Amino acid sequence: MIKKRTLLSWSSGKDSAWTLYQLQQDPGIELAGLVTTINQTHQRVAMHAVRVALLEQQAQAAQLPLHIINIPHPCSNVMYQQAMDDFFQRIQGQGVTHMAFGDLYLDDVRQYRVDNLKHTGLEPLFPLWLKPTKALAQEMLAAGLKTRITCVDPKQLAASFAGREFDQTFLDELPEGVDPCGENGEFHSFAYAGPMFKHPIAIMLGETVEREGFVFTDLKPGSTPT
Numbered sequence: 001m002i003k004k005r006t007l008l009s010w011s012s013g014k015d016s017a018w019t020l021y022q023l024q025q026d027p028g029i030e031l032a033g034l035v036t037t038i039n040q041t042h043q044r045v046a047m048h049a050v051r052v053a054l055l056e057q058q059a060q061a062a063q064l065p066l067h068i069i070n071i072p073h074p075c076s077n078v079m080y081q082q083a084m085d086d087f088f089q090r091i092q093g094q095g096v097t098h099m100a101f102g103d104l105y106l107d108d109v110r111q112y113r114v115d116n117l118k119h120t121g122l123e124p125l126f127p128l129w130l131k132p133t134k135a136l137a138q139e140m141l142a143a144g145l146k147t148r149i150t151c152v153d154p155k156q157l158a159a160s161f162a163g164r165e166f167d168q169t170f171l172d173e174l175p176e177g178v179d180p181c182g183e184n185g186e187f188h189s190f191a192y193a194g195p196m197f198k199h200p201i202a203i204m205l206g207e208t209v210e211r212e213g214f215v216f217t218d219l220k221p222g223s224t225p226t
Contacts, residue, residue: 003030006098006125007067007091009113010034012050012058014147014166015102015128015181017191018140020062022127023100024196032096033065034058035087037080041073048150048188049216054201057221061197067091081116088120100125104133104183137171137180145194148203149187152215156186162208163217190219 006029010016023029036055037046045055052068059066069087072079099122103110110126117124128136140147147166152159157178164170166189171180178186193200206218 001028003028004098004123004125005030005032005095006100007032007035007096007122008064008100009102010036010055010058010066011102011188012036012045012048012055012191013102013150013189014140014145014191015104017145017147017194017196018136019100019102019127021143021145021194021196023125026127029098031064032094033067034062035067035069035099037069037071037083039073040070046071048190050150050190050219051221053221054190054203054219057201058191058197061199061201063198084116088122096122098123098125100127102128104128104131104136104181106183133179133181133183140194141166141168141171143195145191145196146200147189147191148205148217148219150190150217150219151188153185153187153213154210154215155213156184159208159210159215161187162215163205 006023008020008023008031023031038044038052039046043052044050056066069083071083099117101113101124103126113124149162149164149166152162174180182188192203202222203219204222206220208215208217
């Protein structure tokens with residue numbers, strides 16, 4: 001069998017982590033690494049606001065190479081596309097044939113991924129596409145995926161959800177209309193333990209701040225979550 005040598009677009013959150021787990025169980029996949037865009041100014045994962053140090057610990061726990069793409073802040077679509085094109089140029093000759101994404105439902109986002117890969121020679125994979133998010137969230141919890149909420153859009157979800165554990169209580173308390181997996185951008189997360197990692201990542205909660213219309217809870221390398 002010729003395996004699909006695959007890079008995974010990695011946000012540091014639960015959907016990426018669960019996608020990784022699905023790929024790890026697929027005998028037709030050979031994982032080639034994790035790919036993450038970093039806010040160059042703040043040195044954090046774009047949107048999720050996770051520190052690079054924690055991102056690196058995730059890659060170590062997954063036993064995979066980490067490919068960081070630095071993007072400016074603010075970043076125009078042209079700048080973003082140039083950064084991605086530069087990355088795809090760098091990995092030419094490494095035998096990568098596919099790139100996987102953890103998208104669930106948003107057709108416009110999926111089409112954007114597909115269009116961006118057309119000139120690269122890489123084929124997109126969407127292992128979680130159209131999975132019902134209520135059942136998916138329960139599946140994640142049952143398998144032992146552990147996650148902290150790092151970012152909340154207060155226009156869609158109360159700021160008090162920032163920093164919380166993604167657990168059954170969290171899901172039970174989500175308001176009507178909020179997607180259990182945050183697929184509409186209601187919240188973003190950081191996965192620190194689960195079957196996709198060889199060992200858990202030690203974290204501790206930092207301060208919660210509001211910035212540019214979003215509420216962020218900082219996570220720091222450290223002891224077990226509180």
